[in-house]
Amino acid sequence: MTEPRSRAWAGLALLWLLAVAGLAWQQTGFWQAARLDSDVLALLPGAAEDGRVALANQRLAQGSTRQIVVLLGHDDWAPLQRGAKAFASRLQDEPRLQALPPDAAVGDAMAAYAPYQRGLLTRDQRQRLLDEEPQALASLALARLFAPGAAPDWAADPLGLELGWWQARAGRGPAPREGLLALDSPVGPWVVQRFEQRGSPFALDGDRHLQAALDRAFADAQAAAGRPLRRLQAGVPLHAEAAAARASQEVATIGLGSLLAVLLLVWLAFRSLRPILLVALSLLVGVAAGVAATAWVFGQVHLLTLVFGASLVGVAEDYGIHYFASRQQDGAAPRPLMRRLLPALALALATSVVAYLTLAIAPFPGLRQMAVFSAAGLAAAFLTVVLWFPFLDRASPRPSRFSRWVAGSLARWLRWPRGVAGIAIGLALATVVGVGLLQLQVRDDLRSLQASPPELLASEREAAALLSLPSPAQYFLVEAGDPQALLRAEESLVDALHELRASGTLAGWRAVSDYLPSQSRQQADAGLRRTAEAAILAQASAVLGESLVAAPEPDAWLGPDTWLAAPASAPLRPLWLGEQGGPGWASVVLLEGLTPDSTAALARLAESRPQVRWIDRTASYSALLSHYRQMMGWLVLVAYVAVGLALVLRFGRAAWRALLPTALAATITLGLLGWLGVPLDLFGVLAQLLLLGFGIDYGIFLLEHDGDPASWLAVCLGAASTSLAFGLLALSATPALHSFGLSLLLGISLVWLLSPCFRPRREIGALAR
Missing domain, CATH: 1.20.1640.10 (Multidrug efflux transporter AcrB transmembrane domain)
Known part of the structure; x- marks a missing residue:
C-alpha cells in the first residue's frame, strides 16, 4: 500500500505544480499596465446607478483619464513666455507625454457659428434689448459707427452683439496669446499647457516617471526664464502614478516585512535552513496564485488589492509552521504526520477562507477582489504544504531554545483571577x-480610500479654481422627450443658476444650451434683434442720409446634429448624452465652485423641476x-x-x-x-x-x-x-x-x-x- 499511495501523492503534487505554473503563465500579462487599476470608484459598486447616470459618469471620466494640465505663472509676461516655450520643448521628446493642441481655433469656431449667429444672444444682451429704449440703443450703435476702427460691416451688427457673444464665452477660460494659451489672474498671467499620457502610469517600480519628466521640464523653464516660476499641475495620470508608486512601496514594506518576520520566527524556532526555504516556497506560491486568480476572475487587479494581499504572507505561513512544529516535537515520518495533521489543517483553511470570503458579501468589487486574492492564496499555500512538504522534507528539525521556551510558556501563562480581583x-x-x-x-467617507500626495491635491484645487474646472462628481442630469424639449429644460435650469451665481452661491457652470440654444430661443432672440436693429438702422439712415439694410435672417437654425459635427463643440460633446443610456434624451450640466452650502441649494433646485435630477456621487x-x-x-x-x-x-x-x-x-x-x-x-x-x-x-x-x-x-x-x-x-x-x-x-x-x-x-x- 505504501508504494501506490506514494505514487498517488506524487501525482497530485505534480498536477498541482502544473496547475499553478499554467495559471501563473496565463496571467503573466497581469504585470502589463492595462491590468492594474487605481481608480477609487472602481472599488465601489455601481449597481445602484441607472444606465443613464452610469453613461454620464463614463462620459465625464473619458475626457480626463489620460490628460494632464500644467500651469506656469509669473508676474512678467516676457520671462513667462520664454519659460513656457522651454517647458514645452523639453517634453517634445518625452515618450510618456504628448502635447495636446488647443481647442478649435476661434476663427474656425466663429466660421462654424456664422450662419446661425443672428439667433444667438447672451442673457445680458437679451435683457438689454428688452429693457433699453430704442433711442438709447440707436445712440450706442451710432457711437460704435463713428468710433475709430469701426467695422466695415457695421450695418450687419450695429450693436456688436456677435462679438459680445464670443467674448462672453472666451472669458470662461484661457485664450491664445502670442502662440501660447494664456490666462490672466490677480497674481499675474498663467500659461496653460495640456498633455496626454502615453502608455500607463501603473508601473510598480516605485518611480514617478511622469512627475520626474515634468520636474525636468520645469527646471529648463526656470533656467530659460531666468527667474523663479510658479507651477500648478492636475490630472488623473498624476494621481494614478502616485498611487502606483505608493503601492509599490507599501507592497515592498508589507510583503517583504511580513516575509522577513515569518522567516525570522521560523529560524528562531527550528534553526534550520530547510523549514525556511519550504515555508518561503509555500508563501511564494500562495501570493503568485492569489495574483493570478484575481487577474483571471476580474481581468484587472486594483492597487489596493495588491497592498492588502501583501498581508497574506502573515497568514499563509500557518500551515507550514504547524507541520514543522509537529515534526520537531515528535519526529514522525513526513507522510504519516501529514495524514494526521490534514484534518486540523483543512479545518483551519476552511475557517480562514470563510472569514476572507465574507468580504465578498457586500457587492464591492474591491472587497471581492481582496476576498478572491486571499482565498486563492491561502488555498494554494495549503496545497503546497500538503502535497510537497512530505516529499521535500527529509529530516525533522531539532528543538531550539526558543521553541522550547515558547512551547513551555502555556504552563506559565496567567489565568484570569477569580473572586474580587477578577471583578x-x-x-x-x-x-x-x-x-x-x-x-x-x-466615518463613511470616500476619501478614506484615497492616498494622493497632499501637495498634488492642493495644486489640483488651485488649478481647478483658475481654470474654472467643474466637478465631475456633482452635476445636474436633464432629461426630456426630444432634443428641443431637452434644450428648453436646460435653458430654464440655467436661468435659475444665473440667480444662484448672482447671490454668490455658485461660481459658474458648463451647459450645452449656452452654445446650442433651443430653436424657440433662437427664433425669439432673432426676432428681438430684428426689432431692435430695424429701429437703429432707421435712425442711422436718417443721420447718414442713406438707406441701410439689415442683414438677412438665417436660412436654418442651429440644431444638435450640426452643432455636434462642428469642431467647436468638442469640449462639450461629453455633456450631450442624446438618446443613449435610457428613454428619451438627456444632457449634463456641470457646476463650478461648489461648496457644502451650494450643494444643498442645488439639490433643492432640482427637487422643484421634474425634468432635472441632482447627481451627487460623493x-x-x-x-x-x-x-x-x-x-x-x-x-x-x-x-x-x-x-x-x-x-x-x-x-x-x-x-x-x-x-x-x-x-x-x-x-x-x-x-x-x-x-x-x-x-x-x-x-x-x-x-x-x-x-x-x-x-x-x-x-x-x-x-x-x-x-x-x-x-x-x-x-x-x-x-x-x-x-x-x-x-x-x-x-x-x-x-x-x-x-x-x-x-x-x-x-x-x-x-x-x-x-x-x-x-x-x-x-x-x-x-x-
Missing part, C-alpha cells in the same frame, strides 16, 4: 474601554458605505451567535472559554480606536469579522489540545506573524487600509494574549462530557 480587573477594563467607545467616531457613495457598514455590523453580531451555538454543540458549558477572548478582544480594540482617534468605517467593521474568523481558533485550541506543546508553538508563531503582517498593513497611507490593519493588529494580539487566560483548570474531557 475589579473587569470593572477597570470596562471603564477604560467604555470611555474609549464613547469617543469612537464613525454623497451617494458615502451613504452606500454607511449602509454596508451597518449591514456588516449586524452580520458580525449574527456570526458571533452562530459561532457560539457551534461551540456549545462541541464543548457544552465550556464553550464560553473559546468565544469570550475574541469577543473581549473585539470590544477592547474598538475602545482603543476611540482613544487613538481612529474613526470606524466599513473596513474597520470587516476587520472585526475577520478577527472572529482568525481569533476563535486560539480559543478552540485551548479546549481541543490542552497542554500540547507542538500545537501551542505553532499557534504562537502563527499569531505573531499574522499580527506583524496586519501591523505592517497599518502603515499604509490609505486611511481605510490603515484602520483595517490597526484593528486586526490590536485584535489578534489581544486574542492571543487573552485566550490562555481563560483556559480550563481541569481536564477538558470532563468538561466536554
Whole structure:
C-alpha cells in the first residue's frame, strides 16, 4: 500500500505544480499596465446607478483619464513666455507625454457659428434689448459707427452683439496669446499647457516617471526664464502614478516585512535552513496564485488589492509552521504526520477562507477582489504544504531554545483571577474601554480610500479654481422627450443658476444650451434683434442720409446634429448624452465652485423641476458605505451567535472559554480606536469579522489540545506573524487600509494574549462530557 499511495501523492503534487505554473503563465500579462487599476470608484459598486447616470459618469471620466494640465505663472509676461516655450520643448521628446493642441481655433469656431449667429444672444444682451429704449440703443450703435476702427460691416451688427457673444464665452477660460494659451489672474498671467499620457502610469517600480519628466521640464523653464516660476499641475495620470508608486512601496514594506518576520520566527524556532526555504516556497506560491486568480476572475487587479494581499504572507505561513512544529516535537515520518495533521489543517483553511470570503458579501468589487486574492492564496499555500512538504522534507528539525521556551510558556501563562480581583480587573477594563467607545467616531467617507500626495491635491484645487474646472462628481442630469424639449429644460435650469451665481452661491457652470440654444430661443432672440436693429438702422439712415439694410435672417437654425459635427463643440460633446443610456434624451450640466452650502441649494433646485435630477456621487457613495457598514455590523453580531451555538454543540458549558477572548478582544480594540482617534468605517467593521474568523481558533485550541506543546508553538508563531503582517498593513497611507490593519493588529494580539487566560483548570474531557 505504501508504494501506490506514494505514487498517488506524487501525482497530485505534480498536477498541482502544473496547475499553478499554467495559471501563473496565463496571467503573466497581469504585470502589463492595462491590468492594474487605481481608480477609487472602481472599488465601489455601481449597481445602484441607472444606465443613464452610469453613461454620464463614463462620459465625464473619458475626457480626463489620460490628460494632464500644467500651469506656469509669473508676474512678467516676457520671462513667462520664454519659460513656457522651454517647458514645452523639453517634453517634445518625452515618450510618456504628448502635447495636446488647443481647442478649435476661434476663427474656425466663429466660421462654424456664422450662419446661425443672428439667433444667438447672451442673457445680458437679451435683457438689454428688452429693457433699453430704442433711442438709447440707436445712440450706442451710432457711437460704435463713428468710433475709430469701426467695422466695415457695421450695418450687419450695429450693436456688436456677435462679438459680445464670443467674448462672453472666451472669458470662461484661457485664450491664445502670442502662440501660447494664456490666462490672466490677480497674481499675474498663467500659461496653460495640456498633455496626454502615453502608455500607463501603473508601473510598480516605485518611480514617478511622469512627475520626474515634468520636474525636468520645469527646471529648463526656470533656467530659460531666468527667474523663479510658479507651477500648478492636475490630472488623473498624476494621481494614478502616485498611487502606483505608493503601492509599490507599501507592497515592498508589507510583503517583504511580513516575509522577513515569518522567516525570522521560523529560524528562531527550528534553526534550520530547510523549514525556511519550504515555508518561503509555500508563501511564494500562495501570493503568485492569489495574483493570478484575481487577474483571471476580474481581468484587472486594483492597487489596493495588491497592498492588502501583501498581508497574506502573515497568514499563509500557518500551515507550514504547524507541520514543522509537529515534526520537531515528535519526529514522525513526513507522510504519516501529514495524514494526521490534514484534518486540523483543512479545518483551519476552511475557517480562514470563510472569514476572507465574507468580504465578498457586500457587492464591492474591491472587497471581492481582496476576498478572491486571499482565498486563492491561502488555498494554494495549503496545497503546497500538503502535497510537497512530505516529499521535500527529509529530516525533522531539532528543538531550539526558543521553541522550547515558547512551547513551555502555556504552563506559565496567567489565568484570569477569580473572586474580587477578577471583578475589579473587569470593572477597570470596562471603564477604560467604555470611555474609549464613547469617543469612537464613525466615518463613511470616500476619501478614506484615497492616498494622493497632499501637495498634488492642493495644486489640483488651485488649478481647478483658475481654470474654472467643474466637478465631475456633482452635476445636474436633464432629461426630456426630444432634443428641443431637452434644450428648453436646460435653458430654464440655467436661468435659475444665473440667480444662484448672482447671490454668490455658485461660481459658474458648463451647459450645452449656452452654445446650442433651443430653436424657440433662437427664433425669439432673432426676432428681438430684428426689432431692435430695424429701429437703429432707421435712425442711422436718417443721420447718414442713406438707406441701410439689415442683414438677412438665417436660412436654418442651429440644431444638435450640426452643432455636434462642428469642431467647436468638442469640449462639450461629453455633456450631450442624446438618446443613449435610457428613454428619451438627456444632457449634463456641470457646476463650478461648489461648496457644502451650494450643494444643498442645488439639490433643492432640482427637487422643484421634474425634468432635472441632482447627481451627487460623493454623497451617494458615502451613504452606500454607511449602509454596508451597518449591514456588516449586524452580520458580525449574527456570526458571533452562530459561532457560539457551534461551540456549545462541541464543548457544552465550556464553550464560553473559546468565544469570550475574541469577543473581549473585539470590544477592547474598538475602545482603543476611540482613544487613538481612529474613526470606524466599513473596513474597520470587516476587520472585526475577520478577527472572529482568525481569533476563535486560539480559543478552540485551548479546549481541543490542552497542554500540547507542538500545537501551542505553532499557534504562537502563527499569531505573531499574522499580527506583524496586519501591523505592517497599518502603515499604509490609505486611511481605510490603515484602520483595517490597526484593528486586526490590536485584535489578534489581544486574542492571543487573552485566550490562555481563560483556559480550563481541569481536564477538558470532563468538561466536554
